[in-house]
Amino acid sequence: MTDSSPTPPNRQDPQLDPAGDADEPAFDWMTPKSAGQRSAAASDRPAAPADGSIPEPLSRADRKAAEAAVEPAPKDKGAHFSEQLPTSALQVRPPEEEVQRRNAEREHALNAKPVAPRVMQVLLAVCFPVILLVLAVRAVASPLFLWVEYNRPGFPGDGYGFSTDDRMTYGSYVVDYLSNWAGPRYLGELVHRSGDRLFEDGEVSHMADVKLVILSAFGAGVLLILLSLIAVIYLRRRSPGGVRRGLFAGSIITLVVITGLGALAVLGWEQFFAQFHSVFFASGTWTFSLQDTLIRLFPAQFWVDGGIAIAGLVLLASLVTLVLTWPTRQRRGLPKRGAAAKDQAGEKTTEAIGTDPAADESAGTDAAPTDAAPAKRSLFRRDRSGNAGGASAAAGAADAGAGDTGTNDAPARGHSSTV
Template identity: 65%
Template sequence: MSDKSPKPQEPETDVHDDPDEPAFDWMKPRTSGGSSAASAPAGASSPSSDSDTSAPIQPESRADRKAAEAADAEPEPPLFADASASNPLASNPSSGQPAHYSEPLPTSALQVRPPEDEVARRNAEREQAAKVKPIGPRIFQVLLAVFYPVILLVLAVRAVTSPLFLWVEYNRPGFPGDGYGFSTDDRMTYGSYAVDYLSNWSGPRYLGGLVHEDGAKLFKDTEVSHMADVKLVILSSFGAGLLLIILSIIAILYLRKRSQGGVRRGLFAGSIVTLVIIIGLAVLAVLSWQTFFTEFHRIFFASGTWTFSLEDTLIRLFPGQFWVDAGIVIGALVFLAATVTFILTWPTRRRRGAGAKSSAVDDSEKEESFEDTPEDEAVRR
């Protein structure tokens, strides 16, 4: 390109050469009272004069345009304007204009703290409720104390009605022999049949079918009938003892979970009751064994069904000394078990302190659960 070549002409960008062009009205200085219309010639009609009321006026600067855009982007007024205007908490105190409507918080009721007397009354009710002990653990403690002596008695009777006790009795020194011909082996054999019949589910034929070497019946019909009555009493007592054991286990599990030291207190009371009962029965037996034995049989058996002659098989197998020894063994076993339980559950200072400490820990946990958290205090304030 030489210096003589013509230079390209720049486009005309001066808006002052064409003041009537409406496309450049926004670049002209804005004056009050419709300055854009006044700047036009008097005889010329401005195209924008007819649309002043409909077309928005362009802002002068970039900041003004941003402000105008922000004003256009404001959300519409809330539907519940009357509710927000009537709520003093929903207005902006700095601007004096009502804010948008909002639902109350779920904890708005906690912002108002109750009066001091109401707080004191509630605390007193909580303390009173904490001091009142539930009745459930007390009931189970009483049941455990009542069941315990019966369970010990049933277990002791079960220990006596066994072939082992028969063997010890027939082989111990001083046990009276049979004057009608039964040897120790005969007694052990026939006596084992009688004891086994008391704990099995066989009928009266189990004993009624036994015979001597000469073919005669071993037990008379009256003896078999009495043994059937004894079997009914024994099996009933064993069933009741098993049921009481199950209930006692349930009571122990409940007390271990709900009452600290409840098992110990129940067994301690039961051991005292057992000792009182067994000592009282032992005194009656020592004072008059025959009267005690007779009254015991009258309680469970009909009169005339439990008396036999010295020649009958039951008397030859189980003489009077056998029942005396059986009573001593039953009383000794129950007394020993109750004494051990009494010693192990004695409320010593250490055991009472452990129980009181656990109760204090439980009470402190309850009080901490009732105390207000810092968040609750902040909400109230």
């Protein structure tokens, strides 16, 4: 028999529903039913036959309805097992220790300050002294400072024939070489009027090393300025007052560093100058004779004045920044001391009045006019002594009227006649 063969006419269909409820919709037992439907399903359930025969199997919907209709007795409700809802765990309160721990973590998260603003403030404070030092060095390494030095009174002259004009001309070449991109030939090919070379090979080599250090310092200064600008922009957007705090800390650091270096220079300038050169240059490459051009153009007094000028510029800039960023109450957003004291006194007075009703009532009683008090006391005494009510009322009315008109003679006479 194949799939294409015809179906026999007397073939019986298989019994797919042994319960006999072919009209039941598919998966109807999964739909929730109300209490009325459950009771109706329980009443429609067929009873067990009296002869003890095995009843026909119930449908799945009938079994579910029967199970839902069975309710435990009140005394057995505590022992009856019922599956918890999926959201029943949300209604269970955790232990008190867990609640306190969560609250502490929440408070810590709310009160904790972000790390990024602090990092930016530290970055700004560290960059500030280096930027000031680089700017001061750039101001000193200029033709303007050179002109001021050569023309100031007391500056030592050249004992080998350089005039002030010669010094200014040759010294300007040296200063320009430190800030341009020319090679060593810029200084190596300079000559005197006599045709001799102005700088020896050792001098040209040393000035090339000096140029490398100066350009590196200027490049580092530009990079730190860019980082400081980024920090300033970030702090202005994310941390109110962060720029002021960073600059204030940077100015303090600058003052400490400059004060320490200045003390070392004052205590021993020769040693300080030698240690400074030994840090950046190899030994023996920066010492020259008094007849060499570099010594004639830049004597020892020139370096002393240059160090004083750099320290003075950095010190002045740091002091100005310190004054402008000093954390006053106004800059910190706090009220003035007098205003704060008045506000505290006003709050204390308001709290005292609001929390003591008896004092408030006594204050209100004391504020009443003093003329009405004797009349009330006299009326009370007359009532207690048994006098006629009409007379006491008339005397009280007369006293009140006299008090309203502002005369004191009538109440006195009425009071004496009544007594």
